[in-house]
Amino acid sequence: MELKIDESIIKAYGFTHQNINIQQIGSGHINGTYLLTKLPSNEKFVLQYINTNVFTNPKAIANNIQAVASFLNQQFPTYLFPAPLLTVNGENMATYNGSYWRLSPFVDDTVALDTLSSPKQAYEAAKQFGKLSRLLNGFDSNKLQATIIGFHDLVLRFEQFENALANANTAFKTKAAEEIEAAINYQYILNNYLEIKDVLPDRVMHHDTKISNVLLDQNSYEGVCVIDLDTLMPGKFISDLGDMMRTYLCEFSENETDFSKINIREDYFAAMIEGYLYEMGSILTKKEKEAILFSGKYIIYMQALRFLSDYLNGSVYYPIHYPTQNLDRAKNQLKLLQELVDNEEKLQDIINQSLLKVI
Structure with missing residues (x-):
């Protein structure tokens, strides 16, 4: 702007x-x-x-x-x-x-990337976000205010989806029929969230862990520091790790409309998990470790709901360049979510191997 x-x-x-x-x-x-x-x-x-x-x-x-x-x-x-x-x-x-x-x-001699081009970059970024959370482990998160109320509240986002569905015109609902059905079928993720959210400790989380919010050395791509601290507020670890999964694992962003390209890069996943656990592995609780893979489902599902809700509402929140862009974004995120679910066993094995290194 x-x-x-x-x-x-x-x-x-x-x-x-x-x-x-x-x-x-x-x-x-x-x-x-x-x-x-x-x-x-x-x-x-x-x-x-x-x-x-x-x-x-x-x-x-x-x-x-x-x-x-x-x-x-x-x-x-x-x-x-x-x-x-x-x-x-x-x-x-x-x-x-x-x-x-x-x-x-x-910060001199650094770069903020818009896209990831190597697993090393995913490792370094995840390590930096993990390091900030680890250093703040002894800080009372109750001293901070929420800067966006309900930002990562999946209960709120599902309610907004239900309201959008109830008030959407017939043409929008017909156009998005498959995505609406998928969103409802994935409601078990919301139920899982309700089961675990109160046993996950509150921490100081960044809440927006895309690659452009970490500075890397411009030559070596080693992590330097975390930036863009507007959403630094109390939350659960699944917010940061889940947002990394959403934005690091696929080569293409939510604006990609060739959905056959929406696939998970396992080497990036492994690097991201290893980098994050290098810093956070020693302080995560048993319940948090069990929820590592769930964090990806949680954030990706939430973002799919937000795009779909906005489409049903007439695209009043996310800027669009064509009428069905938010619907396409929802399709994109639902495909990414399905990829995560389909590869769950393989990805969990990667997590288990990384956890062995920090026990």
Whole structure:
């Protein structure tokens, strides 16, 4: 999103348009992100606009990040956690006409990938997300606020699907008949979630573990740190690991319409599990370890429900480029879910082998 950055935002951080160069960067669809280069030193920063249509309580985001940063600084001072910088007035955000902005340090010699091209990248990314959760194992997640209410609440998402189905016009329901049937048939995943959710401990989770939210060394692709901390809030481990499964295991995104291409890359799965368990294997409970593969079903099913619900509602949430795109996205995710189910025994064997390394 192209936004004009008012001079007051720049001044809030001690800069002017005369001593700073601004360049829009990033591939995210929610917040606007800009690279600021200070002149003549060439010191770099990342300036980000917080989309209050999605994040209705930006102060909760700022407070969460500040609380976590304080804990990490005290307990793990060498860990790289790129928390936002304070304004010249000591605020953790700058504001202008109801808009909220934050400035973060730029991490040199790193890259944020849009797509994975090797199992090593999956390993390093999963390891970084796991490391953040492990370091925060001693932090009381109750000190954090939910920045998006019900974000990964499968009960809520299924209720939204039922409401969308009840209110959808006949043409939409007819067009999506097979996907509606599949979504209902997979309701056992919701039932499994209800059975285990209260025995899984609350942890500080990232909740958006796609590959572009971790920085890798631009040459070696070794993991450096986790970024995009808007959804850092209390949750279950199945949120982070499940989102990695959803976004790492298939070569193609949810926008792919040749559904024959939606397959699981077992070598990426093995690398992701190994990287995550390298960090988290020693602190996961027995019930959490038993739910590792379920995490993929949980998140993929939830995303399929969200796409299908939005289609039935007339595509009012996810941006589309053609009328049936959200239906196609739902088909895509249902195919990915079926692939996970069909290969469950093989994937569980991979998990068991990785778990043996951390016992």
